[in-house]
Amino acid sequence: MGEENHADAVAAVTDPRTVRAMVEDYAASPHVDRAADEADRAAGRLVECPVLVGWSRHDDLEDLYGDPVAVWQPWCRDAVASAVIDSGHHMAEQAPEQLAATLARFLRG
Incomplete structure (x- = not known):
């Protein structure tokens, strides 16, 4: 990963705003994302x-x-x-x- 990339990653995961955004992205998966997928499927979008x-x-x-x-x-x-x-x-x-x-x-x- 290298020292600079490691420092960037540590800074990101120690910032509460970044962690919240990461968790919200995962949390959207079974709800918001799934609803969008189902709407696309029903509309025949590929x-x-x-x-x-x-x-x-x-x-x-x-x-x-x-x-x-x-x-x-x-x-x-x-x-x-x-x-x-x-x-x-x-x-x-x-x-x-x-x-x-x-x-x-x-x-x-």
Whole structure:
């Protein structure tokens, strides 16, 4: 993560306003976000742009939710691209080069 990034993270999570915003974002998921998702589904709205679903190899995402591509595909007009990053939960900090290369390939099309 590096000393400067670590200092930024510590400053963020020790600021009560930041912590409140983080908690509220998670809390919106089963209520506000779900209602918006249900309205989009009922209206037949789909994601129209190319989609890349990336996740960490050494995290529990698949154990909790199943195949991430299978979760996202019904929401997307076109096929969903996928990438498994060889990291734990914090892929940007733990595998920045692999993540950057994966994103660059996807964005170049």
